[in-house]
Amino acid sequence: MQNNQKIIAIFGAGGFIGKHLIRNLTKLGYRIKIATRNPYLKGYLKPLGNPGQIELFKTNIFNEEDVKNVLKNCDLAINLVGILYETRKQKFDHIHSHFPYLLSNLCNELGIKNLVHISALGVKEKHDSLYMKSKLEGEKNIQDTFKPSVILRPSVVFGPEDKFFNTFASLAQFSPVLPLVGGGKTKFAPIYVGDLAKAIVKALELNNSEPKIYELGGPENYSFKELMEILLREIKKKRFLIPIPFGFAKFQSYFLQMLPNPLLTPDQVELLKHHNIVSGDYPTLDDLGITGTPIESILSKYIYRFREGGQFG
Numbered sequence: 154m155q156n157n158q159k160i161i162a163i164f165g166a167g168g169f170i171g172k173h174l175i176r177n178l179t180k181l182g183y184r185i186k187i188a189t190r191n192p193y194l195k196g197y198l199k200p201l202g203n204p205g206q207i208e209l210f211k212t213n214i215f216n217e218e219d220v221k222n223v224l225k226n227c228d229l230a231i232n233l234v235g236i237l238y239e240t241r242k243q244k245f246d247h248i249h250s251h252f253p254y255l256l257s258n259l260c261n262e263l264g265i266k267n268l269v270h271i272s273a274l275g276v277k278e279k280h281d282s283l284y285m286k287s288k289l290e291g292e293k294n295i296q297d298t299f300k301p302s303v304i305l306r307p308s309v310v311f312g313p314e315d316k317f318f319n320t321f322a323s324l325a326q327f328s329p330v331l332p333l334v335g336g337g338k339t340k341f342a343p344i345y346v347g348d349l350a351k352a353i354v355k356a357l358e359l360n361n362s363e364p365k366i367y368e369l370g371g372p373e374n375y376s377f378k379e380l381m382e383i384l385l386r387e388i389k390k391k392r393f394l395i396p397i398p399f400g401f402a403k404f405q406s407y408f409l410q411m412l413p414n415p416l417l418t419p420d421q422v423e424l425l426k427h428h429n430i431v432s433g434d435y436p437t438l439d440d441l442g443i444t445g446t447p448i449e450s451i452l453s454k455y456i457y458r459f460r461e462g463g464q465f466g
C-alpha cells in the first residue's frame with residue numbers, strides 16, 4: 154500500500170512533539186486523523202499538510218465512541234497524550250495508564266496494524282514518582298493488549314517551543330539564580346525533537362508481531378548543571394547556580410506546585426533523584442538508523458529570543 158493510502162490516527166498531536174511530527178508524516182504522503190479536545194484551537198495544524206490530508210476530530214479520549222470514530226478506517230495509530238503534572242481534573246493514571254488501555258483494546262478491535270506509544274525514559278519498576286508509575290502501567294497495558302506495538306521512551310526533548318530550555322531561559326529573565334535540585338547532578342540525554350519525530354516515523358514502519366521498546370537519548374549525556382551552563386552561555390547571561398538539597402526542594406515544591414504552570418512539583422523532585430539516560434538494556438536511536446543531533450547545533454537557533462540583543466545579539 155502506498156503511504157498516500159495509509160491513514161494514521163494521532164492522539165495528542167497538537168502538543169510540542171506532535172507539531173514537529175506531523176510535517177514529517179505529511180511529506181511522506183500519509184493521511185492523518187488528529188484527535189484533540191479542541192479542533193478550533195488546533196486549526197493551525199491543517200496547513201502542515203495538503204488540503205484534505207489532515208482532519209481534526211473533537212475527542213474525549215475517555216469516550217469509547219469518540220476514540221473509535223478517530224480510529225475507524227485507520228491503518229496506524231500514535232499516542233502522544235501526556236501530562237507533566239496533575240491537576241484537579243487531570244490525573245496521571247487516567248491519562249498515562251487508562252487511556253492506553255482503552256486505545257490498545259480499540260486498536261485490536263478495529264484492526265490497526267501498528268501502535269506507536271510515547272512513554273518516557275527512566276520508566277522502571279519501583280519508582281517513587283507517580284508520573285513514572287503511571288507511564289509504566291500504560292506500557293504494560295499496551296504490551297498486554299496490543300502485540301504489534303512500539304513503545305518509545307525519550308529522555309528530555311529539546312527544540313523550538315520545548316518546555317525544558319524555554320522554561321529555564323524564562324526563569325533566567327527575571328531571577329538572578331537558577332536552582333540545581335539535588336546539586337544538579339542528575340544526568341539527562343536530551344534528544345532533538347526532529348530526531349524523535351524521525352524515530353516515530355521509523356517505528357510506524359516496523360513490522361513487529363511482539364511489542365518492542367526503544368530507549369531514545371541524544372548523542373551525549375549531561376548533568377542538569379551542565380545543561381544550565383550551556384543554556385546560560387547561549388542566552389549570554391550570568392546567573393548563580395545554587396545547589397538545593399532534595400529535601401528542601403521537596404519542601405519548596407509544595408508551594409511551587411500551586412502556580413498556574415507549576416515550576417516544580419513534589420513528583421518532579423522524585424523524578425530528579427534518578428538519572429534519565431539510556432540504560433543499554435533496550436535498542437536505541439542507532440538501531441532505528443538515526444544519528445542524534447547535538448544540543449549545540451540546535452539550541453542557539455531558537456533560544457536567541459532570550460538574549461539581550463535577540464538573534465543578532
Ligand SMILES: NC(=O)c1ccc[n+]([C@@H]2O[C@H](COP(=O)([O-])OP(=O)(O)OC[C@H]3O[C@@H](n4cnc5c(N)ncnc54)[C@H](OP(=O)(O)O)[C@@H]3O)[C@@H](O)[C@H]2O)c1
Nearest residue numbers: 165167168169170189190233234235271273307308309310
Ligand atoms: N517533551 C518532553 O520532553 C517529553 C519527554 C519524555 C516523554 N514525553 C512524552 O511525549 C508525549 C508528548 O509530549 P509533548 O511534549 O508533545 O506534550 P504536550 O506538548 O504537553 O502535548 C501533550 C498532548 O496531550 C494531549 N492531552 C493532554 N491532556 C489531555 C486530555 N485530558 N485529553 C486529551 N488529550 C490530552 C494534548 O492534546 P490536545 O490539547 O490537542 O487535546 C496535547 O496535545 C507525552 O506522553 C509525554 O509524556 C515528552
